[in-house]
Amino acid sequence: MDPLPLLDNIHLSKATVSFDDRFTLSEIDWTITSEQHWVITGPNGAGKSALAAALAGMGDIQSGSIQGLPNNVEIVSFEAQAELIAQELKKDDADIMDVISLGTPVSEMIFDHCQDTELAQSLVEKFGLGKLLDRAFRKLSTGETRKVMLIRALANKPDLLILDEPFDGLDVDTLAMLQAHLASIIDTVPMAMVLNRFDEMPDFITHVAYLDKERGDKQSGDKGRLKLTVDRQDDAAFNELYQLLHLKTTDLSVPEADPTNKLPTLDPSQPLVKLTQATIQYGDTVIVDKLDWTIERGQHWQLSGPNGSGKTCVLSLITGDHPQCYTNDIFVFGFQRGNGESIWQIKQFIGYVSTNLQWEYRVSTSCKNVIISGFYDSIGMYTKPTDSQKKIADQWLEILGMQDRADQPFNKLSYGDQRLLLIARAMVKHPPLLILDEPCLGLDDINRQLVLALIEKICQGSETTVLYVNHHAEDQITGIEHYLGLEKNN
Amino acid sequence: MANYFNTLPLREQLAQLAQCRFMHTAEFADGVEALKGKKMVVIGCGAQGLNQGLNLRDSGLDVSYALRPEAIEQKRQSWKNATENGFVVGTYEELIPTADVVLNLTPDKQHTSVVNTVMPLMKEGACLSYSHGFNIVEEGMKIRDDLTVIMVAPKCPGSEVRAEYVRGFGVPTLIAVHEDNDPKGEGLALAKAYAVGTGGHKAGVLMSSFIAEVKSDLMGEQTILCGMLQTGSLLCFDKMVEEGIDPGYASRLIQYGWETVTEALKYGGVTNMLDRLSNPAKIKAFDLSEELKDIMRPLYNKHQDDIMSGHFSKTMMEDWANDDANLLKWRAETAETNFEKTPAGDVEISEQEFFDNGILMVAMVKAGVELAFETMTAAGIIAESAYYESLHETPLIANTIARKKLYEMNATISDTAEYGCYLYNHACVPLLADFMKGIKSDVIGKGLSLDDNGVDNARLIEVNTALRSHPVEAVGSVLRGYMADMKKIV
Numbered sequence: 001m002d003p004l005p006l007l008d009n010i011h012l013s014k015a016t017v018s019f020d021d022r023f024t025l026s027e028i029d030w031t032i033t034s035e036q037h038w039v040i041t042g043p044n045g046a047g048k049s050a051l052a053a054a055l056a057g058m059g060d061i062q063s064g065s066i067q068g069l070p071n072n073v074e075i076v077s078f079e080a081q082a083e084l085i086a087q088e089l090k091k092d093d094a095d096i097m098d099v100i101s102l103g104t105p106v107s108e109m110i111f112d113h114c115q116d117t118e119l120a121q122s123l124v125e126k127f128g129l130g131k132l133l134d135r136a137f138r139k140l141s142t143g144e145t146r147k148v149m150l151i152r153a154l155a156n157k158p159d160l161l162i163l164d165e166p167f168d169g170l171d172v173d174t175l176a177m178l179q180a181h182l183a184s185i186i187d188t189v190p191m192a193m194v195l196n197r198f199d200e201m202p203d204f205i206t207h208v209a210y211l212d213k214e215r216g217d218k219q220s221g222d223k224g225r226l227k228l229t230v231d232r233q234d235d236a237a238f239n240e241l242y243q244l245l246h247l248k249t250t251d252l253s254v255p256e257a258d259p260t261n262k263l264p265t266l267d268p269s270q271p272l273v274k275l276t277q278a279t280i281q282y283g284d285t286v287i288v289d290k291l292d293w294t295i296e297r298g299q300h301w302q303l304s305g306p307n308g309s310g311k312t313c314v315l316s317l318i319t320g321d322h323p324q325c326y327t328n329d330i331f332v333f334g335f336q337r338g339n340g341e342s343i344w345q346i347k348q349f350i351g352y353v354s355t356n357l358q359w360e361y362r363v364s365t366s367c368k369n370v371i372i373s374g375f376y377d378s379i380g381m382y383t384k385p386t387d388s389q390k391k392i393a394d395q396w397l398e399i400l401g402m403q404d405r406a407d408q409p410f411n412k413l414s415y416g417d418q419r420l421l422l423i424a425r426a427m428v429k430h431p432p433l434l435i436l437d438e439p440c441l442g443l444d445d446i447n448r449q450l451v452l453a454l455i456e457k458i459c460q461g462s463e464t465t466v467l468y469v470n471h472h473a474e475d476q477i478t479g480i481e482h483y484l485g486l487e488k489n490n
Numbered sequence: 491m492a493n494y495f496n497t498l499p500l501r502e503q504l505a506q507l508a509q510c511r512f513m514h515t516a517e518f519a520d521g522v523e524a525l526k527g528k529k530m531v532v533i534g535c536g537a538q539g540l541n542q543g544l545n546l547r548d549s550g551l552d553v554s555y556a557l558r559p560e561a562i563e564q565k566r567q568s569w570k571n572a573t574e575n576g577f578v579v580g581t582y583e584e585l586i587p588t589a590d591v592v593l594n595l596t597p598d599k600q601h602t603s604v605v606n607t608v609m610p611l612m613k614e615g616a617c618l619s620y621s622h623g624f625n626i627v628e629e630g631m632k633i634r635d636d637l638t639v640i641m642v643a644p645k646c647p648g649s650e651v652r653a654e655y656v657r658g659f660g661v662p663t664l665i666a667v668h669e670d671n672d673p674k675g676e677g678l679a680l681a682k683a684y685a686v687g688t689g690g691h692k693a694g695v696l697m698s699s700f701i702a703e704v705k706s707d708l709m710g711e712q713t714i715l716c717g718m719l720q721t722g723s724l725l726c727f728d729k730m731v732e733e734g735i736d737p738g739y740a741s742r743l744i745q746y747g748w749e750t751v752t753e754a755l756k757y758g759g760v761t762n763m764l765d766r767l768s769n770p771a772k773i774k775a776f777d778l779s780e781e782l783k784d785i786m787r788p789l790y791n792k793h794q795d796d797i798m799s800g801h802f803s804k805t806m807m808e809d810w811a812n813d814d815a816n817l818l819k820w821r822a823e824t825a826e827t828n829f830e831k832t833p834a835g836d837v838e839i840s841e842q843e844f845f846d847n848g849i850l851m852v853a854m855v856k857a858g859v860e861l862a863f864e865t866m867t868a869a870g871i872i873a874e875s876a877y878y879e880s881l882h883e884t885p886l887i888a889n890t891i892a893r894k895k896l897y898e899m900n901a902t903i904s905d906t907a908e909y910g911c912y913l914y915n916h917a918c919v920p921l922l923a924d925f926m927k928g929i930k931s932d933v934i935g936k937g938l939s940l941d942d943n944g945v946d947n948a949r950l951i952e953v954n955t956a957l958r959s960h961p962v963e964a965v966g967s968v969l970r971g972y973m974a975d976m977k978k979i980v
Contacts (some may be wrong), residue, residue: 323576323577326547342549373658379658380656
């Protein structure tokens, strides 16, 4: 076997690459070394194929740089395939002679292109294309043209091999054969392949790049960003990435509320929350000073402010967790506070997630019970859940891709998984108001992405009003249009 | 005032002592209805007063605090506790006359003076509530005939009463009605509503009598709960140091060991606690505990006799009258003990190691629990009461030692408990002196170092049978079953 080519590292530095004004890869920072094999993944429209194409030298670099790309790069993708077929059809159109063009035969497509005819020959046999060598390329089926492309690319002995969804549409035997062949050349060529499904990932893959899309305005179009790179050796991160992809690509929508136990109906003409001149004070220290704030149904809010500006205090006035809610003028969910209502009558309308809650959630109970406890606003379970509640909890676990962890103890989970479960717990009853108090606090990149993906899913599929507290500018949630900024009083 | 218990005929004494019933959830179907719209005024704003008040208010009830004028004028801690939590605070004269229910949550020692001040101010037909019956039973306080007198006693420190409520649960609670003061027959309804308001009904409520509560509570707290743990801590620590074990390790083994071994007690009684040991260690612990029981039985009998006869309360009240001279002297001595002064070392002790290296501690807990239970039931207290006041509460007290050693325990428990603990410790340390001479580090500090874990079959069967057939195990398994039904962590 040939030794690995002495390749420079491929280095993308804040590379912004546009493709026909339709799509832009935005500020990609990425390094590929010669002994690495990458999978590029992400939800639809995130720019996976664009990134693959950029490695093949396509697209217009708007800013930043891409350095170290080798000269001999092969890419197999639907776009490249379509282009090749288009070229062939063009030849047909261009034929002004009144004869029927037969088009380029498969043999010519393969052998004229490649460096290693011997290898090409053996691949033709392996792929079972022997009988088709004389057939016109453009007469082949999609699957067959894909095989031709793969043979051309492999037999050309590239210094970088880029495969965009190489396993799509291949039958089982061909798939196994291709995987085996790729495994046999891992020491000779670095590979980058776009894959949507983790279970197709070959064992030799060493790293995974995860892209996600950011919605742009009408002029700029959508943008793809490289959000994360994960080393395959890092099992925990790898599993989380799997979960993230699942969350981003699953068609499952947020489970319904419990039909057997509906929340009381709220008067639609009243605001959900109305604080009038709300003040929180300890001794002479004023934490919140005469705050007026009304949250109407369907108005998603972001609450921001520096540490110590009283964000959590304001929230706890709403949730009833602050003792001074009894000395303030607070109207919540039809109750003027301090008139004989219990906090459980208030809490039933609220889903709540915070770092504090996670710290306080220290009972030893199963993941499934943590979700179900959202129906009772309790930490831990003290009541036997109904069948309907159990079913809904199972649906949530499925969305989270955590079905296999249903009975595992909550406190043994990773910090990020715990957070996801607590968000599901908050949403399980479809509360009129969902309060997310710094839901990404303390999470690493990948878990941050996971949490945001889940919240986005929730915002899409329910009538819940979201109150989002955050000071990380990058963790935006689409759909929030109202902002309240608190100042530090002291 | 004469000791109320001693004024009753024997038949009535026995009938009162025999009261204790685990109440069914359905008995709380009316929720807080009986207290809705009524004015509840709390006297005392310490841990119980504040936290019970917070719970009751969050359950939709009207709660305010009556404090002595000095506390208000000098803005003492009790005043701060109440006002910062948004409660109405006033003097006795301002608030008591308006109260439908007066909650006396002051320390036992102050009861006589508080009740004497409050009673004339209370309106006709109102209710006076206690959380401990000492004042009625031991001091013989006579309450105005038109007033209803009840007891609602959460069986946990105040901080836990609040924490469990916030989690959506509660703590086990004992309720009672003073039969001499139930003119309108509404005592039970009020006590039940009060228990619901603090969340107690979710964790289980025991219906008892003032007398059963006082006589069993005093016995439990001064012997097994506080006395045994205090004595055991001091003796075990000094022995380990004498045996050459690192003081930091010894300190940690004891400080957290009680909590760990009694956690096993909480889940499965004395049987489960000993089942956590290897077979040879179990037999060793059993033998040690039998020896301890023989030595300590006269002491337990004396404590119970003195409680029943009123001698204990008489000597304690004498010490109260003498400015707590004995108690304060002892408290200072405790602070100077080697165990108290040696911080827990920075060493890792696994959960199992606490059992393996703490055989003597397991034996002491077993001996104390069984002796206290046996002595109480022999004195006419029924098994249910005896179980709660011995085995059930041991983990709660052990938990306070884990937090800050004996200081925390003595700071958290009531003044009567601390005085009882003093008496017990004072007598028990010399009583066990000879026994401790025979103790080596194999049963405290290092664990048995055996080549194999073989034991004699017949002896093991004997020990297992003895453990499992002790009467505290029979009643315990039934009561834990009720609790588990309520706390169904499915």
